[in-house]
Amino acid sequence: MRLAPSRPRRANPSLPVLQPGAPPPPSRTVPPIAQQAVRAPASIRVPLPVRLAFYLFVFSIPFEMPNRTIPVEITTITGAIFLLTTLFCAGIAYHKIPRALGWFAAYLWFYGLSTFFNRSEHLGEVAALFVNMVELVLVWWAGSNILRDPRVMRAALLTIAFACLIRALMQILGIAAHEHAEWLGGYRVTVLGQNPNWSAIVLSIGFVAVLNLRAKLIGWPAAALIGLALVQTGSRGGLLCAAAGTVMLLWHGKTLGARLRGVGLAFLALVMLAVTAYETPMLRARFEASLEAHSFAGRENIYPAVLSMIRERPFLGWGPVDNQYEIAHRIEEERLDRRDAHNILFELFSTTGIFGAVPFLIGLFTNFRESWRARRSRWGMLPFALLVAVLVGCLSGTWIASKFLWFVMAIGVGAAAYVREDLTCAA
Numbered sequence: 001m002r003l004a005p006s007r008p009r010r011a012n013p014s015l016p017v018l019q020p021g022a023p024p025p026p027s028r029t030v031p032p033i034a035q036q037a038v039r040a041p042a043s044i045r046v047p048l049p050v051r052l053a054f055y056l057f058v059f060s061i062p063f064e065m066p067n068r069t070i071p072v073e074i075t076t077i078t079g080a081i082f083l084l085t086t087l088f089c090a091g092i093a094y095h096k097i098p099r100a101l102g103w104f105a106a107y108l109w110f111y112g113l114s115t116f117f118n119r120s121e122h123l124g125e126v127a128a129l130f131v132n133m134v135e136l137v138l139v140w141w142a143g144s145n146i147l148r149d150p151r152v153m154r155a156a157l158l159t160i161a162f163a164c165l166i167r168a169l170m171q172i173l174g175i176a177a178h179e180h181a182e183w184l185g186g187y188r189v190t191v192l193g194q195n196p197n198w199s200a201i202v203l204s205i206g207f208v209a210v211l212n213l214r215a216k217l218i219g220w221p222a223a224a225l226i227g228l229a230l231v232q233t234g235s236r237g238g239l240l241c242a243a244a245g246t247v248m249l250l251w252h253g254k255t256l257g258a259r260l261r262g263v264g265l266a267f268l269a270l271v272m273l274a275v276t277a278y279e280t281p282m283l284r285a286r287f288e289a290s291l292e293a294h295s296f297a298g299r300e301n302i303y304p305a306v307l308s309m310i311r312e313r314p315f316l317g318w319g320p321v322d323n324q325y326e327i328a329h330r331i332e333e334e335r336l337d338r339r340d341a342h343n344i345l346f347e348l349f350s351t352t353g354i355f356g357a358v359p360f361l362i363g364l365f366t367n368f369r370e371s372w373r374a375r376r377s378r379w380g381m382l383p384f385a386l387l388v389a390v391l392v393g394c395l396s397g398t399w400i401a402s403k404f405l406w407f408v409m410a411i412g413v414g415a416a417a418y419v420r421e422d423l424t425c426a427a
Contacts, residue, residue, distance in 0.1 A: 046149045047089050053082040054146060057139070058159045061403050062167035062202045067193035075403045076132060079139050086142045093142040098413050099370070103363030104137050110356035111320060118319035125321045132401050140406040140413075147414025153379065156411070157209055164206020165222050167191065167199075168229035187282065188234035200238020201393035202404055203230045208245035208389055211269065212382050227273050234283050237396035243270050245389030249381050298331075299342050299396070305330040306346040310353075317353035344394040360400075364409075371412030376419045383412040 057078040064075055086093035111130060120126050147153045170191050171177055179187040180196060188196045207226045213219035230238055250265050277283050305327055309318060318326050324338035327350075333339050341347040348357035367387070374383040386408045390399070399405050 044092055044146070044149050046092060046146045046152055050082075050085045050089055050093070050146060051149075051152055051155070053078075053085040054143065054152065055155060055159050057082045057403075058156050058407060059163045061160065061407060062163045062199075062206070063192065064194060064198075064403075065192045066195070076135065079135050079403065083135065083138055083142065086146075093145050096145055096148075096417070098141060098144055098367075100363035100366040100413075101137070101141060103359045103366065104140075106359035107352065107356050107363065108133060108137070110316070110352045110359065114316045114319045114352045114356060117316050118322060120319045120322050122321045122325070126319070129320055129401060136401065136403065136406045139403075140410045143407065143410035144413035144417075147410060148417045150378075153411070153414060157212075157382070160407070161206055161209035161213065161222070164203055164226055165210065168203060168206070168226040171199075171229045171232060172225065189232040196233040197235045197237055197393070197397050198399070198402070200230055200233040200235030201241050201390060201397070201399065201402075203233070204238055204241035204245060204389045204393070205386055205404060205408065207242045208249050208385050209382070211246060211249060212380075212385075223269065224272070227269075227276060231273070231277050231280050231283060234280075236283070237393055239273065239277055241389040241393045242273060244392045245385045246270060248388045249385035251381065298339075301331045302327060302339060302342055303346065306341050306343075306350050310346070310349045313353060314349075315353045315355055317349060317351045317356065320351045323347075323350040340398050342397055344398055344400060347398040347400060367409045367412055370416040371409075373419055374412055374415035377415045378418060379415045383408075383415040387412055 057075065060075045060078040064073055068074070108130070111133070115123075115126050115130075147156065169175075171189055176191045178190050178193050180190070190196050190199045203226050207223055207230060210219045210222040210226065213222070227242070230242060246269055306323075309323065309326060309330070317323060321338075324340060327333075327341065328337055328339040331339065341350055345357070345361075348360055352360075368391075371384045371387045375381050377383075390405050390408050393399065394405070
């Protein structure tokens with residue numbers, strides 16, 4: 001049986017045809033990854049309902065209402081709405097676990113242990129504060145993940161800037177404004193019954209945010225309006241927040257000349273703010289009382305009392321909320337049943353002691369480092385400047401359970417993710 005001749009194989013048209021005596025073609029080599037063009041960081045796509053819920057939460061931050069008819073704070077409701085929407089994209093919102101999450105979880109554990117150990121007499125208030133803290137940690141976790149979407153980061157920063165501008169205009173125009181009589185004379189103005197010091201920190205966040213706007217014709221007038229409202233609050237610590245954040249924001253640039261130019265603009269903004277503050281008799285009297293009479297709105301009595309409490313119970317503290325009643329008792333407060341520690345360090349060590357304060361501070365330092373690393377991202381110094389402004393305010397007030405602290409920390413973690421992704425792509 002004779003086999004049919006096999007059909008010749010077709011040559012691959014993509015391969016060169018060798019002619020007799022011709023030199024071999026150059027070999028194709030794939031360039032190493034390090035020599036390839038660096039890819040842009042892989043961005044996530046957050047669903048629209050989640051984005052809108054997050055913007056609603058951010059917008060509500062400057063509008064907390066202490067004097068409300070409902071038992072739950074407005075920002076607590078908007079935060080819960082945001083967390084509910086994240087259930088539909090849990091793979092995005094909770095995909096990456098921030099480095100500080102374990103430390104904050106340890107703090108919450110010692111929070112409960114301190115409450116049990118001290119046999120709290122105010123379990124209702126302690127439980128409400130604990131639920132609020134758990135919500136804030138979850139909002140920080142989910143927020144830091146969705147802020148890896150550039151659209152969310154950009155819109156969230158614009159939202160907080162716009163919300164603070166609206167909040168400032170309400171105060172300047174007298175809409176829902178409240179005046180607090182100052183014992184040195186004059187009035188401290190806020191809206192919606194807010195604490196003047198709390199309002200000043202929130203406004204300082206808006207002040208720094210609007211200075212970062214590319215449209216300077218909008219940013220500088222907006223900063224002037226927010227600065228005026230900031231002065232009206234009469235908060236000395238709030239002015240320091242705005243000053244610290246402004247210096248950090250404008251100290252940027254690749255060259256020394258660019259940095260000096262930024263510092264010059266920061267100095268101009270601070271001079272305008274200082275002149276406005278000095279022309280306000282009430283605020284000028286408060287600064288003079290601090291320098292001459294060493295009067296710090298009762299802190300000169302609160303701080304020694306808190307230090308004595310920490311020495312007595314150094315490990316688990318006095319328990320959340322109970323420490324405030326003990327402070328009021330020790331300083332012989334006549335108007336209020338409880339007084340705040342007015343310092344985030346004193347609050348941590350007087351509530352949960354060393355066991356609870358150390359994990360929280362490690363988590364806070366980790367977040368601080370993330371915000372500092374974020375200066376190499378496309379967002380520059382803004383995340384770090386916002387966190388510095390808030391932390392300066394926390395030195396004269398206790399804002400552990402405040403939404404603006406956890407929102408600003410989420411911005412730092414979210415912005416630092418861009419730096420890590422850039423380095424990974426370039427490796």
